[in-house]
Amino acid sequence: MKHLLLGAAALAVTASMALAGGHSVVRMGTEGAYEPWNFINDAGEIDGFERELGDELCKRAELTCEWVKNDWDSIIPNLVSGNYDTIIAGMSITAERDEVIDFTQPYTPPDPSAYVALDAGLDVEGAVIAAQATTIQAGFIAEKGWTLIEFATPEETVAAVRNGEADAVLADKSFLDTVAGTDGLVMLDRMEAIGGGVGMGLRESDAELRAKFDAAITSMKEDGTLNALIAKWEVASQF
Template structure:
């Protein structure tokens, strides 16, 4: 699932979090069903439920912080929060800058959303959120890539004719298609990325170990699969 392709390198903090009393959980808050802000302005969604349960199992006190997607890795490295839990796909390039827990979702198919079934996704213009695995895929596919800072802008680009289609996680696009008669899912899907995990500074090995153990415990007792099913996200484990 998401998805950052870094264009500049960042150095991890040498000190790390040092296992502070409160762990700050960084998310985007704009990518349902993974994470979004509810009517009260609070972080909600699959990753909110997951993160709260992981913190409980790890014996940690956690608070939630939102950050724009473009700077979500640099601001983790600089210490603005202690984890990324934001639908971020595990990739080798990201792993050069930060560390990841084991995945808590399987790779989610990426899908196309368009105004018509005959949209040209091979040689036309395809939108994606900037710095995502979908953007990198389009750039190498032969189609013309147009990037936007937020997922909402990619949908608007299809509607206003700037793009023939948008490529994003199926779990994000399908509810939009279901709720909007002018938009439709195309039959073609792309399987890219290595599943979604929590991002941490490379110096925070102890914190990574705590979250790894908590994720594994949820896999073992079936509660992670139940949560994935509740939010209609991909296949289980």
């Protein structure tokens, strides 16, 4: 999934609150802009796979939870500084992030990255590729030495292809499934295996809270409800 490149601000900020031991409400931070993982519905509410998953995990962990929307580029710094208590936003578990925050076990396997373009025969290696800034897709294109244009939001990357600013967009296949087939956009045959499983992010000081969510994820895996939810929202392959 998406890969946030951590800045010095995130490394410099620490949090001292022991969430599970002292807070009556657990605040769940998400982006709200990455359908079907998380998005804002017509009623103005956070919706999607991770909203449904998070609500069920809180129920099983016997926690009272509320949802907080936060832009992707500051989602880790604002967790560390205490603006919310978890990240549940399609975030891949990476070694770089794990230096700053902790993760639960993964609640989905890796989701392949795909390309959407207006030309089904596009050679992506010689094309201009759009990607959301500070994601594993942007990092992949940069490492390949291809031409990259970065945008702040997923919607802007798709718009860049529609208006001719970019030849293709590289993103999680589950997200691109929601736009392929519209306005002449087609999914290319080529896929990229980048990123790891997706988990909840928590402050390193919140080991007790992490354990509660780990136990809830395990229970959903064991009784089949997690795979059923993954299949319902078509966010990744099942466990």
